[in-house]
Amino acid sequence: MTKRKARFTQFIAIDWSGAVGPRQKGIAVAECRPGGGAPTLIRPGHIWSRAEVLDLILATETDTLIGLDLGPSLPFVDRGAYFPGWDESPADARGLWALVERICLDDPHFAASSFVDHPEAARHFRRHGGRTGDLFEPGRGRLRATERAQQRMGLSPYSNLNLVGAAQVGKSSLTGMRLLHRLSGRVAIWPFDPVPEAGPVVVELYTTLAAIAAGRARSRSKMRTHAELDAALLALGSAPGGGDGSISDHASDAILTAAWMRKEASRQDFWQPGGLTDEIARTEGWTFGVV
Template sequence: MSRFAHFVAIDWSGAAGERHKGIALAQCSAGPGAPTLVRPGHRWSRAEVLHWLRHDLPRDSLVGMDLGQSLPFVDCGAFFPGWAESPPDARALWAMVDAACTDEPHLGVNRFVDASEPARHFRRHGGRCGDRFPPGRGRLRVTERAQEAMGCKPYSNFNLVGAAQVGKSSLSGMRVLHRLAGHLPVWPIDPLPASGSVVCEIYTTIAAMAAGRPPSRSKIRDGAALDTALAALASAPFHHAGPIDDHQSDALITAAWLRTVAAEPRLWHPPGLTPEIAKTEGWTFGAS
């Protein structure tokens, strides 16, 4: 039996502006009950999500956020190889990103990615590709290599271009994680506490695969298909007729999935996760 009483999944967005269709929060409690949306119909801002996590999160919650906790480190021995000010670990990276963007509204990160040294490592819009962004898909973390081995297709957090880019969402999420210090531990950068709530990184495709969806068809945009996926996770149906936003369905499925797997020791101790990786790159819960 899981020690958690509540399970929350947050589909995240790094898009420009204040409020985003791409942000969705879902939660469920222990037992077979259907997951529900938090504030259905509301268009969330990133700042509101931060406030909710700090002030409104139910006690003893496992919170999954669909973003990259960190940047690749292990492959080159640094986040930004060749730069003397490259941070030594994930928490220092979060602090650097937040400090560089402290006056940028809506937890944006443009000032960081456009700064002279970091910019050398990112692929940005307008054909701007830093001289340290390698050819192809870009650098990947160890956990993203584990995702590949599961059949997923992760993208580099250094890539800020294209519909599948995850870089800006991850960087904006790092500002949130930095501001959660003293409020919520973040696994595995922080050890899993014996009690209380904790935040982890999720990849919604992993949850969809556990619900019977192939990686190439992980997105669900129909209420009936959503209920089929929830049934595969031993969850009561959501009962939504007709089309459904895929950000909402991602969050709903992943909340139910977290409930089914939170008590599995192997997911908290994946074979590829070392103490060095934990403090620098972090890990995606469920990647093994």
């Protein structure tokens, strides 16, 4: 988990989506280079598929920091297992990604419906239609160690086992695990992998962190006009984008977070947070920027 010296020459932020279907309007991809230039959307106006995002990451050979707005794993350290009582519960995150992939092999477009409906896995999820598994922890659900650290920072994370409501992140996380399964061994995924001397590195994002760093209140983290986005970019030392009118919050999240990643990529405490242990790095992962 040793941090290498700052070396990134490109920063890509990806707002992910857990929606069903071949293409997701909720996916947005933005990039920027060192300096103060405004981040720009990659393929603006394009409706991305998850497979296209995979291809984009795999084609990235430069020293690029790539942020994905999704949970790369599920809670483990609180119970010593992802799915207590299930004999197929994996021992680490890569095993979890492989399990989701195996069960969802026939689900198209990296969907994870078969995993959500699996009789053993479903016991741990809160699903639509009042279908809450008997092992789903009441309230917000079980949290990873990094999410408990987010709470200590004044944030309000939800469990990746929660699949209901506008604030849920579970669907994005499960579809993202199918992406990570395909990236595993081909691109460094921090902190499951150490930061290599060269090449791209994938990290987990929480886009609200970028908005707060830009001076926005947690309750107003979403920006839906170019004026709001430009003010936030300026607060991070970035040139404004200069657009007019409205913008989707998916696009603004990606653009602002790319600028934030550029600004913070060399922070030692972001790469070596105090709560990150070897076990957590192997099983749960950690959100970049949570200390």
